[in-house]
Amino acid sequence: MKRTKTIIILTTIVVFFAVAMFWLYSKNMESPVVYTTEKPTMGTIVKKTVATGSIVPKEEVLIKPNISGIIDEIFVEAGQTIKAGDLIAKVKVVPNVSSLNNAQNNITSVRTQVETARLAFANQKSIYERQKALFEKGVISANEFDNAQLAFDQAQQTLKQQEVGLRAANQNYDIVKTGTTSGLGASANTEIRATVSGMVLDVPVKTGNQVIEANNFNDGTTIATMADVDRMIFEGKVDESEVGKIKEGLPLEITVGAVQNQTFDAVLDYIAPKGLSENGAIQFEIKGTLKNLDSTTFIRAGLSANASIILAKAEDVLTIKEALVQYDDKTQKPFVEVMVGDQQFERRDVELGVSDGIDVEVKNGISQDDKIKVWNQIKPAMPTAGGQG
Missing domain, CATH: 1.10.287.470 (Helix hairpin bin)
Structure with a gap:
């Protein structure tokens, strides 16, 4: 009986020893872990949020008749530039x-x-x-x-x-x-004239249409819509999750889909105090005045556009990819690992600045010559069977 127990114990020891030797052999056969490195670069970091909208005139003027009647003749068309006082249309009065x-x-x-x-x-x-x-x-x-x-x-x-x-x-x-009389000149006639100088954006009536003068009970019929196309604004909306990050006076970069390879500068000068629900999300209206418009570039009213709202900007600064940054488990302070030898790294605490979600500004802690550890482990290719590949 004792002999049988002894044999079982010895057999168990031999099996465990064989398993341990096999595990050590397998570990020795594994390739060592290799980490690649990246160097910091000098660049510009821009933190921004994007709003969608359109380009519209800052002020639109609706030209309405002073008397009700029927359009007898129209003298302008959309896209035409006219001056204040120019004749737009004539109205033939149908007496009551x-x-x-x-x-x-x-x-x-x-x-x-x-x-x-x-x-x-x-x-x-x-x-x-x-x-x-x-x-x-x-x-x-x-x-x-x-x-x-x-x-x-x-x-x-x-x-x-x-x-x-x-x-x-x-x-x-x-x-x-x-609709007119002698002795009163242009103050009592059927001629509809422009009240401001600018471009005619729309003429919604045609010859023969009946028009109504503006009064206490009716806004009146619009004969033409005019605006100064040299004073345009971006009008768009931002989500409630972004509205807390923006404020009036921030710079905007406007891109218009119909104008290729060109960006327009603007300034955010209005944020709606009240949001509106659209498709289950709260949207806030914003407006930004375009500045220094190029006279050779004509931006049509109503063109769709995107506005990049510049929240923060750092130019010519030391930058690294944000994926290289680690955070201490206890203090939550950022740090990176810098190569000090062959596959040897040491921790360096860093101070971070502006981030755009991909790259981040490093204010201090490392230099441009440092090699920073990339956390994607790679293994060298195993030699093919039979020796040389």
Whole structure:
């Protein structure tokens, strides 16, 4: 019995010894781990976020008629540059029957008042002339003559006022009937003129269309849309996750899809205080004014564009790939491993700066000549069977 136990124990020891020898042999046959290195480089790090939007004029002016009617003729087309005061269109007035009848009745009433004033004036004139002759002969007193002259002057003034009222009534009738009248120049006509200088962006009406003047109950019909295309802005939206990183005054780099190989500078000057929900995400509107536009490059209003909002920028600084940086488990401070010998590395604490997510600025801790350990392990190729490959 004892002999059997002894044999089992010895056999177990031999098996364990054989397994241990095989494991050591296998480890000796494995290739050593090799780490590659990379050197820091001098470069520029730009931290930015991107917003999508479009290019629009800073100010658009809607040209509306001063009177309702039908478009009789249009003198401009979209894309044309005009000056303030240039003729845009003419409107033919279709008179309102009720307004026309009221204007006509007003003329009749005022005309009656004029005739009454004329008769009163003629009567006072006769009295005045008679009193004047008697005063010159010394028959009446100066006080009686002064009263006669005052009544005459008042009758004359009343007649003038009534005649002015009659002219105004006739002009009002002409305006109601035709939209214009003599004596008022451009202040009461059917000619629609530009109120500002700039480019005509759109003419949404055609000859024969009916238009309505702006009033308390209606915005009026837009005859043309104008804008100064030399003053353009970027109008876009950013996600709520990015809006906390931006602020007014940050520089923008605008790229327009329709303008190849060209970037436009802008300044962020508006961030909406309230976000709007779009497709389940909260979006905030932003605006940036384009500056130093090249006169040879024409940017059409409404072109889609992307704006890179520059959050931070470091030029001509020492940079490394962010993947090379490690962080201490306890202090969470960054460090890298620098080669000091053949596959030998030592830890170097570093101070980091601006990062764009791929590369990061290194303020101190390493030099440009240092070789930094890359954490992707590689193994040298095994020799092929039979010796030389």
